[in-house]
Amino acid sequence: MTARRRGTQVEALPRRLSYRRPKGEQLQEILEGVIAALQPGALLPSERLLAERYGVARATVTQAVEGLASRGLVYRVHGSGTFVAEPKFRQPLTLTSFTEDMRARGMTPGSVVRSQAVLPASEVVARHLALVPGSPVVHLERVRTADGEPMALERTHLPAQRLPGLETADLSDASLYELLERDWGVRVAEADQWASVVRLTADEAALLQVDPDQPALLFQRLTRDPGGAPIEYVRSLYRGDRYEVHTRLERLGG
Amino acid sequence: MTARRRGTQVEALPRRLSYRRPKGEQLQEILEGVIAALQPGALLPSERLLAERYGVARATVTQAVEGLASRGLVYRVHGSGTFVAEPKFRQPLTLTSFTEDMRARGMTPGSVVRSQAVLPASEVVARHLALVPGSPVVHLERVRTADGEPMALERTHLPAQRLPGLETADLSDASLYELLERDWGVRVAEADQWASVVRLTADEAALLQVDPDQPALLFQRLTRDPGGAPIEYVRSLYRGDRYEVHTRLERLGG
DNA sequence: CTTGACAACTGGACTAGGCCACTTTACCGT
DNA sequence: ACGGTAAAGTGGCCTAGTCCAGTTGTCAAG
Numbered sequence: 001m002t003a004r005r006r007g008t009q010v011e012a013l014p015r016r017l018s019y020r021r022p023k024g025e026q027l028q029e030i031l032e033g034v035i036a037a038l039q040p041g042a043l044l045p046s047e048r049l050l051a052e053r054y055g056v057a058r059a060t061v062t063q064a065v066e067g068l069a070s071r072g073l074v075y076r077v078h079g080s081g082t083f084v085a086e087p088k089f090r091q092p093l094t095l096t097s098f099t100e101d102m103r104a105r106g107m108t109p110g111s112v113v114r115s116q117a118v119l120p121a122s123e124v125v126a127r128h129l130a131l132v133p134g135s136p137v138v139h140l141e142r143v144r145t146a147d148g149e150p151m152a153l154e155r156t157h158l159p160a161q162r163l164p165g166l167e168t169a170d171l172s173d174a175s176l177y178e179l180l181e182r183d184w185g186v187r188v189a190e191a192d193q194w195a196s197v198v199r200l201t202a203d204e205a206a207l208l209q210v211d212p213d214q215p216a217l218l219f220q221r222l223t224r225d226p227g228g229a230p231i232e233y234v235r236s237l238y239r240g241d242r243y244e245v246h247t248r249l250e251r252l253g254g
Numbered sequence: 255m256t257a258r259r260r261g262t263q264v265e266a267l268p269r270r271l272s273y274r275r276p277k278g279e280q281l282q283e284i285l286e287g288v289i290a291a292l293q294p295g296a297l298l299p300s301e302r303l304l305a306e307r308y309g310v311a312r313a314t315v316t317q318a319v320e321g322l323a324s325r326g327l328v329y330r331v332h333g334s335g336t337f338v339a340e341p342k343f344r345q346p347l348t349l350t351s352f353t354e355d356m357r358a359r360g361m362t363p364g365s366v367v368r369s370q371a372v373l374p375a376s377e378v379v380a381r382h383l384a385l386v387p388g389s390p391v392v393h394l395e396r397v398r399t400a401d402g403e404p405m406a407l408e409r410t411h412l413p414a415q416r417l418p419g420l421e422t423a424d425l426s427d428a429s430l431y432e433l434l435e436r437d438w439g440v441r442v443a444e445a446d447q448w449a450s451v452v453r454l455t456a457d458e459a460a461l462l463q464v465d466p467d468q469p470a471l472l473f474q475r476l477t478r479d480p481g482g483a484p485i486e487y488v489r490s491l492y493r494g495d496r497y498e499v500h501t502r503l504e505r506l507g508g
Numbered sequence: 509c510t511t512g513a514c515a516a517c518t519g520g521a522c523t524a525g526g527c528c529a530c531t532t533t534a535c536c537g538t
Numbered sequence: 539a540c541g542g543t544a545a546a547g548t549g550g551c552c553t554a555g556t557c558c559a560g561t562t563g564t565c566a567a568g
Binding site: 509510511512513514515516517518519520521522523524525526527528529530531532533534535536537538 | 539540541542543544545546547548549550551552553554555556557558559560561562563564565566567568
């Protein structure tokens with residue numbers, strides 16, 4: 001059993017499997033640990049070896065590895081082996097939510113709510129939310145943090161009539177999308193999003209704790225429910241120096 | 255063989271499997287056809303029945319159904335059966351294509367192909383495309399224009415072995431995605447995308463005809479086929495002063 | 509009429525093999 | 539020193555089962 005080509009070979013594989021929990025699931029967790037200790041590009045033990053080592057059938061190993069591959073932790077090369085993938089982006093989500101995105105990166109998401117109130121809709125906001133200007137809109141301004149560090153400034157606008165009580169909900173560490181679904185039964189289904197580069201104003205730079213005049217990513221997003229009705233219009237400013245915004249796209253049907 | 259509970263029972267299952275193509279894949283296609291003809295909530299034949307009907311092992315059926323489930327076409331209920339899912343997604347055009355995007359804005363899209371060649375894969379490219387470093391990769395560098403004006407610089411990497419002849423195809427005014435589907439039968443299904451802000455190098459600025467050191471939008475995208483195999487790794491640099499990148503997002507499952 | 513037990517059926521998980529296509533490496537002949 | 543080739547190793551795909559856990563319709567007892 002000699003190491004082949006590039007990549008670190010794993011010498012000592014950890015623990016054994018316990019009873020009464022799916023073996024594939026346990027195996028997947030073990031492998032996650034192994035992967036975490038390796039460099040990207042490192043070669044994992046072969047499926048046959050893992051099967052022998054843990055006393056399971058190869059199909060079980062294959063399924064576990066398949067799970068890791070679909071989550072982007074490893075990639076498989078036919079005839080060659082299974083390798084540790086680039087770490088950045090685990091658990092890709094479909095519609096980017098800051099909370100989900102951060103959790104997926106192993107960071108702790110947080111929010112500092114700077115304002116949360118019902119205000120009359122401006123022209124621009126009304127147009128996006130398909131409302132009459134002046135209609136009540138929940139305005140939400142949050143500084144989003146990752147491990148306590150400011151990452152983005154989010155200004156969210158939602159139709160107040162459809163979401164009564166949202167202006168008093170606790171949003172400090174909740175995912176807005178989870179909240180909407182749980183407490184109002186509103187499900188986020190699709191969105192249009194525009195990305196552009198802007199320079200930060202002095203105020204914005206101060207909130208994000210970066211130098212003024214720095215470039216930032218501006219995302220504008222209009223989110224809709226399954227029926228196509230607008231739910232949320234957000235303008236998110238992400239600091240350009242530290243953050244990459246991840247989005248998962250899917251094309252379906254023919 | 256009586257229908258149970260809710261849901262339509264499928265009476266006549268279509269055709270047989272042909273040789274020399276993965277049975278699971280064929281089965282998946284057949285089931286897609288069956289699903290298309292049914293109402294949401296309809297009950298599919300059981301895995302055991304399908305296995306018998308098509309003369310394959312149940313594990314093969316399971317894998318095919320699993321593929322459909324992960325794509326959101328069906329959902330499985332333990333102990334009860336597999337059902338046709340709600341058709342969640344109307345406008346399946348989700349993936350941003352420069353060509354489509356520009357046409358939607360009423361501008362005329364164009365491309366200046368600066369290089370188009372097969373080169374060995376670098377470490378980074380190989381990892382994204384699930385290849386071994388050094389494998390042949392079609393490199394494509396295009397300046398994308400709108401009404402003749404440079405808008406973006408796109409560097410695309412595709413696995414050469416899967417797309418023979420691509421290095422000589424005419425890409426000056428074709429959509430790459432349309433071409434891949436028409437000439438190689440390769441369908442783009444999903445993608446992960448990362449957006450970030452970068453400063454342009456002098457070379458890049460010259461190509462985009464903007465001042466050097468300007469901020470730009472960098473999009474990195476990894477596109478996959480329905481089976482999850484990487485098709486395309488693109489790095490797109492959009493000039494930050496004139497362009498907004500539009501993306502349509504959809505959320506599945508839930 | 510209601511209830512509870514149960515049989516029949518579903519997907520979930522797994523085993524112990526098999527063959528194939530592909531990649532890498534080591535060796536052998538030039 | 540080089541090039542070709544064969545062997546060994548890898549994941550891809552498949553078979554023919556087994557046992558388990560969850561769901562539901564049936565049917566008999568209360």
